[in-house]
Amino acid sequence: MSEDTTTTETATTPQSTDAAPASTPENATAEATDHATTQPDADEDRVRFTDLGIDGRVLSALTDIGYENPSPIQAATIPALLAGRDVVGLAQTGTGKTAAFAVPALSKLAELNDVHGPASSPQVLVLAPTRELALQVAEAFSTYAAHLDGFTVLPVYGGSPYGPQLAGLRRGAQVVVGTPGRVIDHISKGSLDLSGLQYVVLDEADEMLRMGFAEDVETILASTPEQKQVALFSATMPPAIRKIAAKYLNDPAEITVAAKTTTRANIRQRYVQVMNPHKLDAITRILEVEQYDGVIVFVRTKLATEELADKLTARGFTAAAINGDIPQTQRERTVDALRSGNVDVLVATDVAARGLDVERISLVINYDIPHDTESYVHRIGRTGRAGRAGDAILFMTPREKYLLRSIERATRQPVEQMTLPSVDAVNSTRIGRFAEQITQTRQAEDLSVFRDLVEEYVREQDVDAVEVAAALAVMAQGGRPLLMEEPPPLPAKGPRGGKDRGRTSGRGPGAGKATYRIAVGRRQRVMPGSIVGAIANEGGIDSSDIGGIDIRSDHSLVELPAELPEQTLRALSRTRIGGQLIELELDRGPRGGNRHAGRSAQADGFRRREDRADRKRGDRPDHGGGKGRDKPWNRKG
8 A cells, every 4th residue: 555545445346556656546445236236356456457358559558657456446347338338337536437437438449440440420428517527538538548540539618619629520539528518519510420429428427417417418318329338427326317327328237436535644634715817826825924845736737837837936936847748857857856955846747746755745735626536635645755744735716616525525534724824924924034034145155245345335326225235135036026915806796696696786797797697597496506617618707707696587697707709609609507598698677778887888889789680670679688589699790
């Protein structure tokens, strides 16, 4: 057992370290049920990926990234899927589900490619609740398919341009990973051909239903061929999930995985809720005030490692990046610099940090929250080594709270909320450090030459020596301000919630926002989370830009940026919640009156164009925003 985790093991399936080269961040109990409990091989220590019948090319890719032993869900699921069975997997996020369905799917694709050549239409469709998870799953497929010729994976999700997605579908993608709304868009456009589909995966099915995608998922499944394999993974099994499984899966093998992971007690775990635009400010405050030795900051992408390391360096920290594109020799030099103290902050991706063991690391910051608990436990295991105390801090946006809940459930440990250091605390630390540097320099350096220069300058210029010292201090700062200022506040938002809450009479939207009307409300049993999820995913709008939500009986009012791009408006015109088009439009208020005088010029122009179109057709203005209205983004002029 690696020192990364302290784990209690009670297993009924082959168990081993999870798919990671140096550690076992996730152990679990897995039970496969086929209308009766099947007893797995008790010789768990000998189970390896090489024992599961995986195609050799896929196996080579797993070997390349250091995977040797399957996690419990992988050991139970991969053989069932390779045998052609449908699968229902009841497992928490972070138990290794992605490899559990991706590896057998790619093994089957490899066999089909050998016989028929690479397919020109999708063979595998994976549905995921969020664009972040879709990207993560697509990246995993690409990694596991590194040795397959002519293989293409394409993520499709709301908020991104249609052009590259359409081009990718025309070129032929064997695997499509997408969010339900955008997948339906492509099906309706005729750009996504599902006739050759062999394999469908519903990843985090309960989360998709919670976000209001139940009818979308059923619509997509109904559009797939009758003869196909289906794998459904869910952390919980509510009646709606069981209904989908009963309707669309054929005699599935049911696999249950109960996580038993705990993190070491000597690691203090904290989280802070921070919006994406303020993350750099947040990490700056933490690094300025927190007591630490070496730090690892985890981000999701290779590009982000370089960008964040550069920004931290510009703010005066000794930071460096490592990612999968950095040559091994450079990686070794960077890690040695961290070990020796020449670098204090290492910005890394999960893959790049595998096997990293530096006792000096006392703080891990999850700058980007991981989408699985496996990664989280592996990340924070980089600190608290050799019995030393360690700290782990997690950055989380409000929309990512469900991931925090998954982490706490899987690790069975609470993650405490922390308050960011105040600007006053940061400035006090900076002033103290500035004074300490002066003292150290006075004690350690020969100042005679510079003392003579300053004395001569003071005599010649007839200025006070304190003014000269201040000028030298400004020079030493290198253009960086000594004191921090409060960041600009995010746009004001009203409280969210249903039951006609969150709006007081006569109150307009926040600065830069307009009130929009969508054609779903309490009658459709819509929840604020469904609205936020749909608009954020399909419209590409950051959840921080979604203001107050007022759910009425047959419609809802949502505060969104007044200056919405045409591309976003077009995307939202096709967005559905619970299978119903939301029919986004600016809210007119009673009898078409200008309810919010502070609305932007674009918003007013938006309304005037609709009024002109109504008069041209000879229609009375439709103050209720009725169905079938000719939307301005669908009209010319």
